[in-house]
Amino acid sequence: MPKEFDFDKEFENMMTSNKLDTVVLLGHINPDGDAAGSVMGLAHYIKVNYPQYEVLPYLADTIDKGPNKIIKTDKVFNPFEKPNVEGKKFAVIVCDNAVIVRMAGREYYEAATASMVIDHHASNEGYGNINYTKVSEACAENVFYILDKNSLEKATTLELHPTAADYIYLGIIQDTGGLARAKESTLYAVMTLQGIGVKHSDIMKTMHNDMLESLQKKALLLNKAFCVLDGKVAYVCVDQKESKEKEIRYEDIHPIAEILRDCEDIELSFTMYEEAENKWRCSFRSDGEWIDVNELLTPFGGGGHAAAAGLKKTTDDVEKLREAIFERIKDLRE
Known part of the structure; x- marks a missing residue:
């Protein structure tokens, strides 16, 4: 070529x-x-x-x-x-x-x-x-x-x-x-x-990097997954308090978005992890066709690829941020 x-x-x-x-x-x-x-x-x-x-x-x-x-x-x-x-x-x-x-x-x-x-x-x-x-x-x-x-x-x-x-x-x-x-x-x-x-x-x-402990962490995180928007979108959110109590690191939660995205009934998945007080690090995954996650995150200051993108955001109201993301998903789907 x-x-x-x-x-x-x-x-x-x-x-x-x-x-x-x-x-x-x-x-x-x-x-x-x-x-x-x-x-x-x-x-x-x-x-x-x-x-x-x-x-x-x-x-x-x-x-x-x-x-x-x-x-x-x-x-x-x-x-x-x-x-x-x-x-x-x-x-x-x-x-x-x-x-x-x-x-x-x-x-x-x-x-x-x-x-x-x-x-x-x-x-x-x-x-x-x-x-x-x-x-x-x-x-x-x-x-x-x-x-x-x-x-x-x-x-x-x-x-x-x-x-x-x-x-x-x-x-x-x-x-x-x-x-x-x-x-x-x-x-x-x-x-x-x-x-x-x-x-x-x-x-x-x-x-292939899993050990028994990391698999147990994944199981814990997957049990925390919520489904919204007619079950097409799944997410997991871990704040700083929970991450310290359960010893959850970013390396533990990062793969979860991809695992959820690969589920047959999920079109878009994301994780939200509070690295420091009010400082959130998020990973988004899709197939790039149902929704372009790079386009999804652009108004929030994030980006990447159509099928994989990230966002770092400072906010004291993660619920408000998440609702804004849901609204943006609805707008893009329409």
Whole structure:
């Protein structure tokens, strides 16, 4: 398939025209598998194919448990250490991050001489000196398609696991629910990556992270689910008092929206979690067709994809916020 964006050409031009020898790679806060896979895949690709540059990937240490299984075995990078760029001019590449305020390591972006953004969110702000945003199932899928395949194979054969290809595969698997939401382009990407050495079974281990305690927490949370709007919408809400009493973390409640969305009788699901007093973090899931959750959340300051989006809101009246969301759902459905 032809490339719509030539990463190698754009990257070399950015580095040479600005006379830079260092590049920092960033993702979003609370990085998921797609952010981690995109950042680390590009980091390994650049390190092998452009040894003249210092490569410094950075991921916040609040990363999801699954992708961390692979990152902690990385023999080249420790992306949880903040890069030391004191006295240097450098470029920044940002992956899987739609809006600047959600960027992990934003201070590096603001201090960079040049910047490139690679994303897949419809809500991308268009920031950066170079911005390649294409709506797709995973940012890592976009990364796969913009790279030179011979150079990607080189980066895979010259390093031990995890390689650039392993990380890109990780991002695709994580953001498509283990290929449950894969399209033809997604399947072509994973087949090609398998062809150059990625072991599907190894990467799939990052999808399975439950222990008995976490399953018990899920059962507790699912028992709290409410159904509204003719039973088509389900939600779970946990305030700070309950989260402390029952030791419920955001990592416990985050998967619940996806579990509920996958129920045959549920069209839209969401979770509401009070991280700090009056500070709510919400996750929304749908099939992207019954309702576009990115469009749903735009008036509230949230966003993401048609089928998966998030919202952070400061409010002392979560009931009022929830009712406003219900009204917005009704308006969009009409």
